[in-house]
Amino acid sequence: MINQMNKVWKRLLLLAVLTAAFALPGASWAAEKPDAVKKDLLEKGKKVYFKRCVWCHGVEGGGDGPSADRLFTRPRNFNQGTFKIRATDSGHLPLESDLVQTVKNGLPGSAMPAWGEVLSEDEVVAVVNFVKTLLVDRSFDDADEEVEVQQFGEMPWKTEKGPLKEQNLYLGGPREAIDQGREVFIKNKCFECHGGMGRGDGNPTMKDDWGFPILAADWQQCWNFRGSRRDPYNPGNIVRAISTGLNGTPMPNFREQITVEDRWKIAAFVNSLCPRKKIDKLTNKPINDFLISSMYTKEAVAKKIDDPMWQAPDDDPKLVKRAKDYPGTLNKKHYIGMAGQITRGDRNFKPKVDNLWVSSRWNPDEKAVYYLVEYHNRFLPTTPEFPEGVAIQWPSKLQDLYGAEKPYFIYGDPKKPVDIWKAVLLPKDYNPTAPPKDDGFQLDVHVEELNGAGFDKVEKKKTPPTVEIVDSVFKQGRVKVLFRRSLETANKDTDVQIPSEKFIPVSFMQWSGVNKEKNEHMAISTWYYTILEPTIPDSIYYMPPIMAVTFLVLEGWLVWMTKRTRRMYDEGKVN
Amino acid sequence: MNNNKSLTSVILLLVGCGVFHYLLFPIFTPKEPGWFLNRYVYFLLLVVYIIAYNIILNLKPPMFFKATTVWGVGYYFYDAVLHPHIPWTLRITYMMLWSIGTFLYITQDPVTFKEFRKPIVKTIVGDYRMARIVVFIALPVLVGFATYQSLLPKFEEPVELRTVHPAPPATTKVHGKSYTLEGLQNPFRIDEQDKYKDSFPFLDADKQEYVKYITEGGTIFFQNCHYCHGDQLNGLGMFAHVFNPTPANFVDSGTIAMLRESFLFWRVAKGGPGLPNESTPWSSAMPPWEEHLKTEEIWKVILFEYWYTGWHPRTFDEESSSGSEKKKE
Secondary structure (H helix, E strand, O other): OHHHHHHHHHHHHHHHHHHHHHHOOOOOOOOEOOOOOOHHHHHHHHHHHHHHHHHHHOOOOOOOOOOHHHOOOOOOOHHHOOOOOOOEOOOOOOOHHHHHHHHHHOOOOOOOOOOOOOOOHHHHHHHHHHHHOOOOOOOOOOOOOOEOEOOOOOOOOOOEOOOOOOOOOOEOOOHHHHHHHHHHHHHOOOHHHHOOOOOOOOOOOOEOOOOOEOOOOOOOOHHHOHHHOOOOOOHHHHHHHHHHOOOOOOOOOOOOOOOHHHHHHHHHHHHHHOOOOOEOOOOOOEOOOOEEEEEEOOOOOOOOOOOHHHOOOOOOOOOOOOOOOOOOOOOOOEEEEOEEOOOOOOOOOOOOOOEEEEEEEEEOOOOEEEEEEEEEOOOOOOOOOOOEEEEEEEEOOHHHOOOOOOOOOOOOOOOOOEEEEEEEEEEOOOOOOOOOOOOOEOEEEEEEEEEEOOOOOEEEOOOOOOOEEEEEEEEOOEEEEEEEEEOOOOOOOOOOOOOOOOOEEEEEEEEOHHHOOEOOEOEEOOOEEEEEOOOOOOHHHHHHHHHHHHHHHHHHHHHHHHHHHHHHHHOOOOO | OHHHHHHHHHHHHHHHHHHHHHHHHHHHOOOOOOOOOOHHHHHHHHHHHHHHHHHHOOOOOOHHHHHHHHHHHHHHHHHHHOOOOOOHHHHHHHHHHHHHHHHHHHOOOHHHHHHHHHHHHHHHHOOOHHHHHHHHHHHHHHHHHHHHHHHOOOOOOOOOOOOOOOOOOOEEEEOOEEEEOOOOOOOOOOOOHHHHOOOOOOOOOOOOHHHHHHHHHHHHHHHHHHHHHOOOOOOOOOOHHHOOOOOOOOOOOOOHHHOEHHHHHHHHHHOHHHOOHHHOOOOOOOOOHHHOOOHHHHHHHHHHHHHHHOOOOEOOOHHHHHHHHHHHO
16 A cells, blocks of 8 residues: 555656656756666676777776877776766766767767777677776766756757768758857857867866866867767757766856757857868768869969958868858868878877868969968967977979879988978967957968978978968967969979979878977878869850850751651652 | 550659669668669569560550660669679760660661651651750750860869789898798797687786787787777778878788788888888888887787787698698608
């Protein structure tokens, strides 16, 4: 009898809680018990763990495997039960399904790969349960542990998938939601860490729970979002992060401060910042634009980066049409993937820059070519000892290259030297904690023209300077440098002579001063090609009509012939 | 009556092809094709369907329509069904042959040829007024457009071919010592690796010497190699997207599974710069590991790669040499 009364009470209570949950938007579910460890899976899980995971996460799950010291971000330390990507409240343990999702999809932007295609479902569940036993400070089986699963609601608007079959681009978030999201973003001071434009350039001094340095997410590179679940443009991932916070990091949850509707609006805003690119399914990064075309420019090329001549949306023009009133006239920006130089000499395992965006124009009357190199770096150095730097590398002697031959991509080789245009940058009146300036920071900039014949044989050229930096700026976590050089120079020995309408190998290097990068300790790209596009021939305007008319005449002749033959049939001359 | 039949035929063809392509094709192309659920059975069914409704309903479509259907089905086969997808140059060749075949079918006797020509002639002389207007306007526009396209400057990045596994040299010098690659063995391969499938690196390293070597090799791998070759050894490390050529995938049956350990020793020790020209040494990000690792560390990494992926290295003609000995007997 008492038992039954109890049951009724429990049900009533549950009902009340459920009603409350539905009535108050953003209110959380009632506390539940965390998913207990499935003991029967541990043996299988251990086997997977010690083959696949131990190398980074360590024998006891302390995030101290052999690779740990050479990784940024460091592998997760499981001992404290602190997991970033969850559906549960801040500080709570994750659900088993959260961990399974993380193992399956990996953590983009870090070394944690997606195991979904390598391990079977059973193996993933097993290894997750084994990981749950590696907790030291708390336990999934603890009677006192509670988890509150958060409610995120549904995306309140419809989005378009975009033209790609294999990838949802979530296009067309409503303008009002984006604008209102921006206001919520400002009101809640998200910029204090994520920066004014969301490039993660707000706070240079952040640490995680273990005292290791940590950076705020760069919202304009959503393919590197840890919680993006290999669906980088999905705003749902952002709502989850705002609702639950990221345990172990300075990212709190905002479930009290921001209603669910407003969280979706922030998500719309954040999502609108990320350029739409075709993402490689395997590497989960945008596909490199291996051909950098230099746009034929008849009028004088603008020497200011602000000029519409140097503006183009970051989106791939094939995926997103630019707005009709968009002022920029540049064709497109080319995406260049960057990695640490981990091949020769002093290797760089923790580069700060993941990619560059390059665009180019050339003018035949001026006989000069311009390259605009842009990249995101949250913070720039303040000491001249380790300045910021970005460089374009060319083969010095194109005429000596046979077929696909190129110089060695790290500073060339003795037989095939390289010509390097290096911009050395230091921002003026800047410190990393300074509030953002509307028109950005001007840069103290000079060019080093280098001649490379091997990673340990790099010299400054002694010939007169030929490369100019005509404009440069550092604004809210983004560096822009505009290089200019005449196509031909007097010194034909070590300066590359740039022909038009030819594929020319080119590659890029970048040095982050705050990361103490110098010489071969840098970020580097592989060889790309650039081409100075020719003008569109005048014949394109009169040849098509001429051909069409000629064809029409031919058709008339065919009609006449056919009719004549038919007449001959009718008259019985042929049969 | 006849017109009605032709119309039925056209509708059945269009609707049937639509149903086949959008509903049945996904069903017949599962991830793991079976003996029935595969794309070629699907294509046969499509052909059977087209023949069947024509015979059963006694539609007798006109020759021109038959010919275009045959041609179209052929095009569909090369475009969508045949797998893997063939390059367009090859497809043009195949379609030429297919067109010739279709033409032979049309011209098998003068009557069929005449029947085939009939709608064309009628269009040309203007018996089909609308058709003539449409065709005679559309074709010149197409010609103009093609001219425009051919004059518009377009650039694609040049295609570069490279040899993935070049021929190794006879000898290689690592850390001042010269090695003959023929017959060179991994000094740490002291036992059969399959025995250690269920052993735990680190935990069993004190108990089993082999596992100790695997643990050491794995440690080196995860401090140096995983950035490109990946935590899963599948060539998808965190820096892999940057480099071209892409890092080798050791899980694939085309890399370490078909190579000797001595080949790997040479490749690892000499890296990208040690490649011959046909393998584009200038863009390989593979370090000459002799600059960073000791000789025994290189061997241990190789041992680890085989243990982790489960592949066995190709051996030095044990089979063929033992075979020749048997012949002598």
